[in-house]
Amino acid sequence: MLIPFNKPFLTGLExxxxxxxxxxxxxxxxxxxxxxxxxxxxTSFGFKKVLLTTSCTHALEMAAILIDLQPGDEVIIPSxxxxxxxxxxxxxxxxxxxxxxxxxxPNIDASLLExxxxxxxxxxxxxxxxxxxxxxxxxxxxxxxxxxxVVEDAAQAIxxxxxxxxxxxxxxxxxxxxxxxxxxETKNIIAGEGGMLAINDNRFITRSEIIREKGTxxxxxxxxxxxxxxWVDIGSSYLPSEVIAAFLFAQLxxxxxxxxxxxxxxERYSENLSDxxxxxxxxxxxxxxxxxxxxxxxxxxxxxxxQRSALIDFLKSKSILSVFHYLSLHSSQYFKGKHDxxxxxxxxxxxxxxxxxxxxxxxxxxxxxxxCDYIKEFFNLQKDPISTLKTQETSMV
Numbered sequence: 001m002l003i004p005f006n007k008p009f010l011t012g013l014e015x016x017x018x019x020x021x022x023x024x025x026x027x028x029x030x031x032x033x034x035x036x037x038x039x040x041x042x043t044s045f046g047f048k049k050v051l052l053t054t055s056c057t058h059a060l061e062m063a064a065i066l067i068d069l070q071p072g073d074e075v076i077i078p079s080x081x082x083x084x085x086x087x088x089x090x091x092x093x094x095x096x097x098x099x100x101x102x103x104x105x106p107n108i109d110a111s112l113l114e115x116x117x118x119x120x121x122x123x124x125x126x127x128x129x130x131x132x133x134x135x136x137x138x139x140x141x142x143x144x145x146x147x148x149x150v151v152e153d154a155a156q157a158i159x160x161x162x163x164x165x166x167x168x169x170x171x172x173x174x175x176x177x178x179x180x181x182x183x184x185e186t187k188n189i190i191a192g193e194g195g196m197l198a199i200n201d202n203r204f205i206t207r208s209e210i211i212r213e214k215g216t217x218x219x220x221x222x223x224x225x226x227x228x229x230x231w232v233d234i235g236s237s238y239l240p241s242e243v244i245a246a247f248l249f250a251q252l253x254x255x256x257x258x259x260x261x262x263x264x265x266x267e268r269y270s271e272n273l274s275d276x277x278x279x280x281x282x283x284x285x286x287x288x289x290x291x292x293x294x295x296x297x298x299x300x301x302x303x304x305x306x307q308r309s310a311l312i313d314f315l316k317s318k319s320i321l322s323v324f325h326y327l328s329l330h331s332s333q334y335f336k337g338k339h340d341x342x343x344x345x346x347x348x349x350x351x352x353x354x355x356x357x358x359x360x361x362x363x364x365x366x367x368x369x370x371x372c373d374y375i376k377e378f379f380n381l382q383k384d385p386i387s388t389l390k391t392q393e394t395s396m397v
Contacts, residue, residue, distance in 0.1 A: 003371065005321040008185045008192075009361035011254045017246035029239035030219070033246040040252050041196065045171040049199040051212055051238075052245060056155045056182035056195035058238045060088035063178040063197065065211050065234065066204045067149040069094045073122040077153075078108040079330040079347040081127045085153050086329055094122065098330040098339060101346040104286040105129065106354070109346070110138040117146050127153040128172050131188075131294035132287055133162040136175045150176035154198075157181070158189055159259055160294035169292075177201040183248055188262060188296055189255060191248040194240050211235040261361050262295035268365055269298040269357065272372035280379045298357050299325070300375070305352040312355065314378045320358065320371055327351050 021027055034052055041050045053059045069075070071093030077085050079098035086096045097116050102109045106129040113124060124143060126134035143150045154173035158181060161169045173179035178201070183194040199208050209219040215235030220226045251258070270284065277284050283301035287293045302308040308324065315322050328347045330339040357371060 002319045003321065003358050003363070003367055004360075005323050005356070005358050006186050007360045007362055008190055009258065011250050011258075013250035013253065014247045017250050018243050021242040021246040024242075027242045029241055029245070030222075031242045031245075033242050033249050034240075036249050037196075037245050037252060040249070041198070044255075045174060045198075047171075047174055047198040047200060048202065049205045049208065051197045051199070051208060052240050052248070053195045053197055053212065053238045054240045054244075055084075055193055056153075056180045056184070057084040057088065058236075059180035059195045059197040060084055060151070060153065061091065061236075062208060062211050062238055063151045063180060064088045064092045064094070066178060066208060067123055067151070069122060072120060074118060074120045075123045075125060076113060076116050076121060077125040078106075078127050078129075079328045079344045080106050080129070080326050080350050081153065081329065082155070082326060083329065083332075085125060085127055086335075089123075089125070095120070096329075096335075097121075098328075098342075098344060098347075100342075100344040101129075101350060103346055104288070105132060106346075106350045107132060107134045110135040110142075113139065113142055117142065117148070121146065121148060123149040123151055125151045125153055126176070127155075128157040128160065130285060130299070131157045131160040131172070131296035132285070133157070133160065133172055133291035135288070135290065136162050136170075137164045137290075140175065149178070152176040152179035154179045155182035155184075155195075156187065156294075156296045158187070158294065159255060160296075161292040163290050163292075173198045174200055178204060183251075188258060188294060189248070189251045191240075191244045191251070194244045194248060207233065212238045258361055259294065262359065263293070265359060265363055265365070265368055266293065266295035266298050268368045269372065272369065273300065273375065276372075276376055276379070280382075282379075295359070297359050299354050300357065301350065302353045302355060308353050308355050311375070311378055315371070315374060318374050320374060322358065323356050325350070325354055325356055 038050050041047055069092035073094045074097050075089040075094045076097045080101045099108050099112055108126050126139055152173050157172040160172045163169045179198040181196040183191040185192055199205050210233045214237055215231050215233045216229050217232050218229045221229035328351045
C-alpha cells in the first residue's frame with residue numbers, strides 16, 4: 001500500500017460552501033466567505049487586520065510594497081527557506097542578505113543577525129520553519145534598536161505560538177509588523193492555493209487594501225467611505241475568489257479537529273524515533289522553550305547526503321514517499337556570485353541531510369509505526385553505525 005508524502009484532507013463541507021458561493025451570484029473576492037475567513041482570523045488570533053491573498057508569495061510581495069522597499073535596500077532572510085521569501089523582496093530591487101540557521105533547528109539564528117545589519121538594512125524576515133517559532137524577542141529588539149521592519153514568513157505556522165520573556169503566549173504572525181500565511185495543499189489548513197497577509201501595524205491597514213485591489217480605493221468605495229474609486233497607488237491583483245474562500249472556511253471550522261489529529265501523529269513519530277535517533281546520531285525536530293508545535297511536519301536530519309538519499313530510496317522501495325526540502329538559496333544558480341564569502345554551514349547541512357516524513361490528516365497511527373519500523377530497519381542494516389558513518393563521510397570527501 002502506497003503511503004504518499006501528502007494527501008489533501010477534505011472536511012466534507014468544502015463543496016457545499018462552494019455551491020453556496022456560486023448560488024449567491026458573487027464569486028469574485030471580498031464577499032461573504034472572504035469576510036467569514038477574515039473574521040475568523042481576527043477573532044481567533046487577534047490580528048489587527050487580515051486580507052486573504054491568492055498565495056503566501058503574493059502576501060509577501062504586498063509586504064515588500066508596504067514597507068516601501070527601494071532598490072539597494074537590504075533585507076535579512078534565512079538561506080534555508082522557500083524561494084518566495086527572497087523573490088518577494090528582490091522584485092522590489094532589494095538586496096537579500098542571507099543568514100544561517102540554528103544548529104538545533106532550521107530557523108534563522110537570531111544571535112547572528114546584528115552582525116548583518118548595516119545602514120542599508122530595511123527589514124528582517126524570520127521564517128517559522130515547521131511552525132516552530134523563531135526567537136522573536138531578540139528579533140523585535142533588534143528591529144526597535146535599528147528602526148527596521150519585521151515581516152514574519154508564517155507560511156507553515158498557523159495555530160502555533162511564541163512565549164516571550166513577558167510570559168505572554170502570542171500567535172505566530174501577530175508579532176512582526178506584517179506576516180504572511182499559506183493555504184497551499186501541503187499546509188495544515190488548505191485551500192489548494194491561497195494565502196493571507198496579516199497586518200499588525202495600523203499604519204499599513206488602509207494602504208494594504210489599496211495595494212491588494214490593483215492600487216485602487218475600491219474597498220473604501222464599497223464601504224461608502226468615498227463616492228467613487230480610482231487609481232491612487234501602485235498595486236496588483238492579489239484578491240482570491242469566493243470559491244477559494246469558501247473552501248478555506250470549511251477548513252477553518254475544523255481547525256481544532258485537524259490539529260488534534262496532526263499532533264497525535266507527530267507525537268507518535270517522536271515516541272517511536274527519539275531513543276533510536278540518539279543511537280544513530282539523527283536529529284529530530286526541536287521545539288525551543290519559547291515555542292509551541294503545530295505539527296506541520298515531522299522530519300529527521302541524517303548524517304550526510306548519501307545517507308539521506310539511500311534512506312529515501314529504501315523507503316520508496318517500501319512504497320513510502322519521503323522528500324527532502326529546501327536547497328540553500330545562497331548557493332542557488334540565480335544567486336551565484338551575489339552572496340558574500342560567509343559559509344552558512346547549518347543551512348547547507350539541512351539542505352543535504354533533512355528528510356521530511358509523510359504527514360497528513362488521513363495518515364494512521366499504524367502507518368506511522370510502519371514508517372518508523374522501516375526507518376529503524378534501514379539503520380539497523382548498518383551493523384556498526386559509528387564506523388559506517390565514518391566510511392560514508394570519507395567517501396563524500
